[in-house]
Amino acid sequence: MKDVTLKHRRAGxxxxxxxxxxxxxxxxxxxxxxxxxxxxxAAIAGLFRPDRGRITIAGETVFDSQSGIxxxxxxxxxxxxxxxxRLFPHLSVEANLLYGWxxxxxxxxxxxxDKVVELLGxxxxxxxxxxxxSGGERSRVALGRALLMGPRALxxxxxxxxxxxxxxxxxxxxxxxIVRETRIPMxxxxxxLDEIARLADRIVLLNxxxxxxxxxxxxxxxxLDLFAGTQLIPGTVxxxxxxxxxEAHGLSEIVAGGEVLVVPRVTQSPGGEIRIRIDAEDIMxxxxxxxxxxxxxxxxxxxxxxxESGPHADVQLQVAGARLVARITRRSLQRLGLSPGxxxxxxxxxVTVGGREG
Amino acid sequence: MGGILTAAxxxxxxxxxxxxxxxxxxDLPFAFAAALLLARCRFPGKWLVDGIIHLPLVLPPxxxxxxxxxxxxxxxxxxxxxxxxxxxxxxxxxxxxxLASAILTFPFQVRAIRLSLESQEAGLSDAAGTLGAxxxxxxxxxxxxxxxxxxxxxxITAFAACLGxxxxxxxxxxxxxxxxxxxxxAIYTAIQSPGGETAAARLxxxxxxxxxxxxxxxxxxxxxxxxxxxx
Numbered sequence: 001m002k003d004v005t006l007k008h009r010r011a012g013x014x015x016x017x018x019x020x021x022x023x024x025x026x027x028x029x030x031x032x033x034x035x036x037x038x039x040x041x042a043a044i045a046g047l048f049r050p051d052r053g054r055i056t057i058a059g060e061t062v063f064d065s066q067s068g069i070x071x072x073x074x075x076x077x078x079x080x081x082x083x084x085x086r087l088f089p090h091l092s093v094e095a096n097l098l099y100g101w102x103x104x105x106x107x108x109x110x111x112x113x114d115k116v117v118e119l120l121g122x123x124x125x126x127x128x129x130x131x132x133x134s135g136g137e138r139s140r141v142a143l144g145r146a147l148l149m150g151p152r153a154l155x156x157x158x159x160x161x162x163x164x165x166x167x168x169x170x171x172x173x174x175x176x177x178i179v180r181e182t183r184i185p186m187x188x189x190x191x192x193l194d195e196i197a198r199l200a201d202r203i204v205l206l207n208x209x210x211x212x213x214x215x216x217x218x219x220x221x222x223x224l225d226l227f228a229g230t231q232l233i234p235g236t237v238x239x240x241x242x243x244x245x246x247e248a249h250g251l252s253e254i255v256a257g258g259e260v261l262v263v264p265r266v267t268q269s270p271g272g273e274i275r276i277r278i279d280a281e282d283i284m285x286x287x288x289x290x291x292x293x294x295x296x297x298x299x300x301x302x303x304x305x306x307x308e309s310g311p312h313a314d315v316q317l318q319v320a321g322a323r324l325v326a327r328i329t330r331r332s333l334q335r336l337g338l339s340p341g342x343x344x345x346x347x348x349x350x351v352t353v354g355g356r357e358g
Numbered sequence: 359m360g361g362i363l364t365a366a367x368x369x370x371x372x373x374x375x376x377x378x379x380x381x382x383x384x385d386l387p388f389a390f391a392a393a394l395l396l397a398r399c400r401f402p403g404k405w406l407v408d409g410i411i412h413l414p415l416v417l418p419p420x421x422x423x424x425x426x427x428x429x430x431x432x433x434x435x436x437x438x439x440x441x442x443x444x445x446x447x448x449x450x451x452x453x454x455x456x457l458a459s460a461i462l463t464f465p466f467q468v469r470a471i472r473l474s475l476e477s478q479e480a481g482l483s484d485a486a487g488t489l490g491a492x493x494x495x496x497x498x499x500x501x502x503x504x505x506x507x508x509x510x511x512x513x514i515t516a517f518a519a520c521l522g523x524x525x526x527x528x529x530x531x532x533x534x535x536x537x538x539x540x541x542x543x544a545i546y547t548a549i550q551s552p553g554g555e556t557a558a559a560r561l562x563x564x565x566x567x568x569x570x571x572x573x574x575x576x577x578x579x580x581x582x583x584x585x586x587x588x589x
Contacts, residue, residue, distance in 0.1 A: 047484050047487070073484070073488045074487050074488070074489075074490045076488070079488065080485070082484075086485035090504055100488075103489060103490030
């Protein structure tokens with residue numbers, strides 16, 4: 001039986017989802033808005049009683065409709081970072097951070113609490129009130145507050161959705177740091193593939209209240225069948241190893257899926273593990289090897305599968321030891337006469353290097 | 359004392375403040391509980407409870423004074439019981455004036471506190487729950503401090519309304535100098551006596567100054583309370 005099994009019906013919406021949480025540090029709950037992500041978070045946190053189902057967190061069943069178990073939220077020890085943060089406006093940053101810590105039976109030691117505060121860069125803000133903070137600072141306080149209660153699991157409900165791109169870029173490294181530094185299993189809700197690509201180990205793809213797929217992030221993101229009808233743009237996330245740096249050009253060579261790729265200089269040393277993301281719209285297909293092209297990364301590939309929807313055709317490519325997804329137009333598909341089994345060249349326009357290792 | 363005010367004026371002023379303060383302080387816990395009940399709970403007959411709480415707003419004060427007199431007078435069963443067992447006597451006493459004022463201004467406190475409770479984001483309570491706070495804990499660390507501006511507004515409005523109370527007091531506890539003759543009753547007495555116009559005008563001026571002071575105080579206190587919860 002899965003860790004989370006939920007059936008809940010309310011006006012105009014039916015949630016019927018089951019998925020696992022164990023075996024991964026960060027599980028991404030990924031799907032478009034209205035897919036039921038926040039409902040699942042609220043159910044796991046205990047903020048409402050689902051019609052039917054069972055929820056097991058870190059080996060303890062906190063909800064089971066059959067045997068009538070419903071552990072109230074305050075006894076679940078599940079940290080939640082809400083989309084709207086919900087900082088207490090009448091309390092200082094310090095009192096906000098310590099609200100859960102003071103009430104936790106198995107709270108982190110003062111020293112490790114201080115370390116979290118340090119890690120999140122909050123030491124200078126402790127005396128301030130939430131309304132005197134920037135959006136990014138508020139997010140960090142909310143994350144810190146959830147961490148300091150010593151949670152068995154952490155639920156992050158679109159924690160970056162309210163931030164602009166610049167703030168997001170400022171906050172993401174903190175999340176990566178927290179993922180590196182703590183052993184707390186996290187459920188990270190998002191509809192942004194770039195966040196998930198950087199943070200998640202496993203992904204649960206949700207649409208219309210149903211789980212479409214779940215599995216390791218590297219596998220799920222390269223599948224073709226999942227993204228049709230979700231409004232989400234596919235993209236492949238791959239593990240990679242740093243090969244060498246090309247200091248003269250400010251570039252690094254990395255190995256991903258058995259192929260060497262050239263990317264902007266990464267901070268990791270040769271041999272270091274990184275992960276990369278290649279968006280489907282950043283891959284062009286060519287029938288001949290293009291030598292006179294500005295793209296650095298042109299890989300020979302075979303077409304594994306093709307799925308057409310609307311004006312697009314998503315083409316799954318087998319490249320040495322990995323699968324990539326390219327999104328082209330159906331017109332190009334016809335013009336080039338592409339079909340499964342054909343050899344092509346994948347011209348990769350851009351590779352995004354994620355901060356997380358492995 | 360003395361100086362600008364006569365002894366009788368001081369007496370009326372201090373008595374008014376004492377009656378109003380006692381009424382407001384006595385009301386507050388009940389008003390908070392009633393506000394919490396109306397803001398947070400659903401139960402059958404809620405409309406009736408809501409109506410009873412607001413009744414003093416529409417009830418003629420003289421009628422209330424009369425009702426209090428016939429139920430708490432020393433010869434009425436309840437009044438006799440209180441006097442015999444607790445030595446409590448409301449009639450012809452300043453405590454009776456405070457009781458009448460408390461009943462009449464109760465809705466002011468309830469309304470202001472209820473509004474401030476209803477405007478609190480429900481999400482904050484959920485967040486406190488996930489952080490390990492139980493219902494009572496949340497009441498004292500979240501709902502009560504966040505309701506501070508509403509509590510303050512309610513207390514000040516009720517206090518001001520108490521200072522103006524007349525009909526219920528004169529009906530229930532009569533017009534006894536130094537015991538139940540608050541400023542409004544003193545003004546009434548002055549007008550009734552020949553050549554009392556000057557005394558009435560002075561007392562009216564005191565009332566106005568008191569009201570102005572109250573407004574200024576309420577404004578600055580309200581601002582501070584709102585700032586404390588980040589509004």
